[in-house]
Amino acid sequence: MSPSKVWYMNARARRFLESTAIKGRQILERSGWLDRLQPGDIVAVKTHMGEAYNVGYLRPVIIRTLVDLLTERGLRPFVTDTTTMPYHPWISRTLAMDHLDTANKNGFNQGTVGCPIVMADGWLGTDDVVVDLQGKGNYLNKQFVARAIADADALLSVAHFKGHPAGGYGGSLKNIGVGGASKRGKMNLHGALAGDKPVIDVKLCPGRRCEWWQVCEDCCPEGSIRVTDQGLEVDLESCVYCFACANLCVNMAGFNAIQRFDHLPTLGRRIADSALAAMMTKEEGKAFFLNFAMDISPSCDCYGWTDTPIVNGLGVLASYDPVAVDKACIDMMNAAPGLLNSEAEEFGALAAGAKKLNLIKGKDIEAQIYGGVANGLGSADYAIEEVPLDRSQAAINTFYPEVRARKLKGMYAKNHPLKGLDTASFGRATEGVTDPHHPKK
Ligand code: SF4
Ligand code: SF4
Numbered sequence: 001m002s003p004s005k006v007w008y009m010n011a012r013a014r015r016f017l018e019s020t021a022i023k024g025r026q027i028l029e030r031s032g033w034l035d036r037l038q039p040g041d042i043v044a045v046k047t048h049m050g051e052a053y054n055v056g057y058l059r060p061v062i063i064r065t066l067v068d069l070l071t072e073r074g075l076r077p078f079v080t081d082t083t084t085m086p087y088h089p090w091i092s093r094t095l096a097m098d099h100l101d102t103a104n105k106n107g108f109n110q111g112t113v114g115c116p117i118v119m120a121d122g123w124l125g126t127d128d129v130v131v132d133l134q135g136k137g138n139y140l141n142k143q144f145v146a147r148a149i150a151d152a153d154a155l156l157s158v159a160h161f162k163g164h165p166a167g168g169y170g171g172s173l174k175n176i177g178v179g180g181a182s183k184r185g186k187m188n189l190h191g192a193l194a195g196d197k198p199v200i201d202v203k204l205c206p207g208r209r210c211e212w213w214q215v216c217e218d219c220c221p222e223g224s225i226r227v228t229d230q231g232l233e234v235d236l237e238s239c240v241y242c243f244a245c246a247n248l249c250v251n252m253a254g255f256n257a258i259q260r261f262d263h264l265p266t267l268g269r270r271i272a273d274s275a276l277a278a279m280m281t282k283e284e285g286k287a288f289f290l291n292f293a294m295d296i297s298p299s300c301d302c303y304g305w306t307d308t309p310i311v312n313g314l315g316v317l318a319s320y321d322p323v324a325v326d327k328a329c330i331d332m333m334n335a336a337p338g339l340l341n342s343e344a345e346e347f348g349a350l351a352a353g354a355k356k357l358n359l360i361k362g363k364d365i366e367a368q369i370y371g372g373v374a375n376g377l378g379s380a381d382y383a384i385e386e387v388p389l390d391r392s393q394a395a396i397n398t399f400y401p402e403v404r405a406r407k408l409k410g411m412y413a414k415n416h417p418l419k420g421l422d423t424a425s426f427g428r429a430t431e432g433v434t435d436p437h438h439p440k441k
Contacts, residue, residue: 125183168365268367
């Protein structure tokens with residue numbers, strides 16, 4: 001089997017047309033993917049619009065630039081994501097209305113992205129289709145795929161490549177594997193339907209002497225938690241392993257009485273299975289994957305904060321193969337030197353060639369890759385094709401259609417901003433200028 005092709009444009013930008021947003025569009029055009037679609041096809045543009053107060057998510061202009069291209073080609077794009085599990089007490093994306101509100105505050109709305117934004121799994125995350133993986137899954141037999149993504153004719157995944165606390169890293173596989181799953185699909189891939197539970201040590205909980213005890217009870221959507229003066233009681237039968245209490249207890253209370261249990265080897269493979277389920281809703285060649293490897297923070301855009309990047313921006317990578325494009329990003333990240341004042345420094349991962357996220361997370365973060373190879377979704381064997389920037393006059397006309405200063409000429413003639421001013425009176429001549437010519441208007 002030949003290696004999967006990964007198109008690549010680097011992250012440097014020194015001149016016109018070198019914007020990362022423009023590179024995203026140029027790489028998509030170069031891939032030829034759009035020629036496989038029919039005018040009128042509905043295209044789900046799956047991205048992550050960021051948790052409240054996260055500042056690392058992909059900027060709306062990146063999505064807008066891609067949407068403009070799809071629209072110009074006669075396609076019908078919509079930008080989409082799904083409702084989340086609670087994950088932590090203050091999560092702002094568990095209901096469609098909350099997710100849309102957060103997206104709007106983060107700069108994503110129909111006005112900024114140029115097409116409708118649709119919560120693909122509906123109000124509470126139950127609008128989905130059940131996909132039978134036909135025995136191909138590593139762990140999953142069936143998965144819930146968000147209906148709008150499943151029903152779309154085509155899928156364009158636009159992922160932010162970075163680290164991730166549970167999945168090890170986030171890229172294309174996570175964007176469609178987790179982000180393409182409905183809320184109950186997320187419960188499934190996080191192990192709730194397989195019986196996974198948080199790790200609980202009631203002896204560590206001081207009961208109502210913990211200042212967070214009320215939040216601890218309130219954040220559990222199942223009503224599984226009771227905190228008394230004596231301590232903690234958790235009904236594990238009703239718990240669906242949503243992480244909310246664990247993230248509170250570890251990150252805010254600091255008692256570690258409830259923790260997530262480290263299930264990356266399994267979770268990564270379940271994410272790959274879930275991604276396969278999303279792909280099974282599409283005809284061959286109707287899905288395409290763009291990874292923007294920039295602002296590479298050690299954790300994900302689901303957090304309400306963004307740490308400093310661990311390596312410099314790498315660029316834009318694209319493929320028909322979500323496994324290959326993720327693997328290429330991981331390898332490129334590892335080959336790059338780490339950055340000071342980041343977790344790369346904190347965890348001794350500064351050297352070029354050091355496996356950055358493996359060292360930072362203290363484990364092998366490639367479980368999604370292994371899972372995606374094992375279930376037949378894609379290949380870890382890839383060949384990079386570097387895409388030259390299109391600097392033609394046609395490209396300039398696409399992105400910079402007007403010389404806007406042209407309009408100023410007539411206005412300046414009538415009302416120049418410096419008109420009538422004694423310009424020489426505004427300061428001394430620049431050092432080294434011996435014969436200044438002050439403008440006379
Ligand atoms: S956050 Fe932790 S320590 Fe505080 S009440 Fe809940 S379980 Fe107990
Ligand atoms: S007890 Fe279970 S369902 Fe309740 S908040 Fe904790 S993990 Fe979520």
